Ligand SMILES: Nc1ncnc2c1ncn2[C@@H]1O[C@H](COP(=O)(O)OP(=O)(O)O)[C@@H](O)[C@H]1O
């Protein structure tokens with residue numbers, strides 16, 4: 001019965017939305033990466049002091065939130081992203097972007113911690129949900145392979161498998177922090193969040209909660225490099241991530257992906273096998289190629 005399917009899908013969505021995704025622990029050192037941690041990824045709290053925040057400029061907004069260039073005392077600059085939805089959205093089928101980005105960032109940090117210890121053995125060409133999940137959990141501490149790797153020389157994988165030994169270049173995440181709810185009224189007009197859909201701004205401004213924001217490394221505009229994009233795309237596939245929207249060059253600067261709301265880890269809400277197998281970054285690379293050919297030496301980063 002289609003009605004029942006929709007009901008079941010919505011109750012699954014609500015269940016996912018209610019999964020906690022913030023860890024109160026401060027982001028100091030590397031995180032734990034046991035299987036249980038990958039099953040329930042939670043982003044640690046930033047060590048930056050929200051009371052020392054200085055808003056320097058607006059970087060822009062999108063469908064998920066607004067981003068500012070900020071400093072914390074004399075530390076920075078950073079990119080601060082504050083999500084329009086500070087609580088799970090009501091619209092059936094919609095994802096909770098703050099939850100998705102916090103989980104993705106937590107997963108990347110756990111994968112990095114795992115790779116710091118030993119290379120990780122994965123299917124080179126994972127072809128569905130089952131292999132994506134196996135690859136994802138290859139990064140957990142219980143599955144570290146130190147004993148299989150000879151002390152000398154490079155690790156050898158069987159055909160169809162490969163060792164991943166480094167994380168590709170990703171926008172670094174410095175954790176989440178809580179901002180006072182009266183912060184917006186103290187910001188000058190030219191620093192206020194804006195969006196073509198005023199309801200998004202209203203949702204954030206009228207939130208009666210202290211806002212949660214996520215601090216990222218600030219990525220400067222710069223030319224996009226096809227090899228770096230392809231490398232990240234391959235890593236995401238092998239680590240079990242799917243693009244939930246067609247990747248677009250506007251979400252990349254200097255060959256680095258800056259918007260992490262368009263990808264989802266294999267256990268996250270909105271992951272599906274069709275998206276996973278589509279591998280649609282090639283369209284974006286073709287566009288990049290066209291731009292390079294038609295614009296000669298002009299920088300592409302801001303496109
Ligand atoms: N880490 C970052 N460094 C520099 N600019 C950023 C960073 N994150 C976001 N931005 C800028 O802020 C704007 C909105 O960010 P984005 O993450 O795409 O928001 P949304 O998820 O709502 O689409 C974009 O124009 C982007 O260029």
Ligand SMILES: [Mg+2]
Nearest residue numbers: 062063251259
């Ligand atoms: Mg965006």
